[in-house]
Amino acid sequence: MSGKVDTEDTECHTKEITDIPKLDGSLVEEVMALCEENIFGCYQCGTCSAGCPFVLDMDLTPDEVIHYIINDNLDVLKSKTIWLCSSCFVCAERCPRDINITKVMEALRQIILRKNIDETDISCLSDKELREIPQMAFVSLFRKNIG
Ligand code: SF4
Numbered sequence: 001m002s003g004k005v006d007t008e009d010t011e012c013h014t015k016e017i018t019d020i021p022k023l024d025g026s027l028v029e030e031v032m033a034l035c036e037e038n039i040f041g042c043y044q045c046g047t048c049s050a051g052c053p054f055v056l057d058m059d060l061t062p063d064e065v066i067h068y069i070i071n072d073n074l075d076v077l078k079s080k081t082i083w084l085c086s087s088c089f090v091c092a093e094r095c096p097r098d099i100n101i102t103k104v105m106e107a108l109r110q111i112i113l114r115k116n117i118d119e120t121d122i123s124c125l126s127d128k129e130l131r132e133i134p135q136m137a138f139v140s141l142f143r144k145n146i147g
């Protein structure tokens with residue numbers, strides 16, 4: 001075994017989140033209750049996005065995610081950004097307003113997962129993937145993307 005998964009032979013097992021879960025209150029209230037961060041302190045400087053290692057693959061940059069939340073725009077819950085976020089804390093370390101955006105991303109994932117919506121379909125994994133992907137990677141994926 002080479003230790004490297006042949007990505008040509010793998011399929012995408014992520015689901016597109018199309019049904020936005022119904023919320024009890026506004027999005028910004030729900031996110032702030034979960035992450036306990038003062039999202040309204042954001043002044044849209046973009047420092048979080050400038051340091052994010054995955055920003056080029058994201059459909060919304062981290063500062064846009066904050067902007068969507070403040071404006072109660074539920075489309076942020078369809079964004080692949082919240083699943084791509086690796087919780088590396090670079091944005092949280094660099095934010096001049098001391099907003100922990102890593103926790104904000106986690107709050108958005110929790111809003112979806114707590115409605116019993118999984119982002120990853122584990123039943124679609126191939127035998128090859130089950131053989132070659134490290135178990136630790138599976139555990140991390142399941143903890144993050146499955147409710
Ligand atoms: S770094 Fe902080 S203040 Fe700047 S855009 Fe990101 S969340 Fe807002």
Ligand code: SF4
Nearest residue numbers: 052085086088089091
């Ligand atoms: S915690 Fe997420 S959003 Fe923040 S820099 Fe890391 S990957 Fe990007």
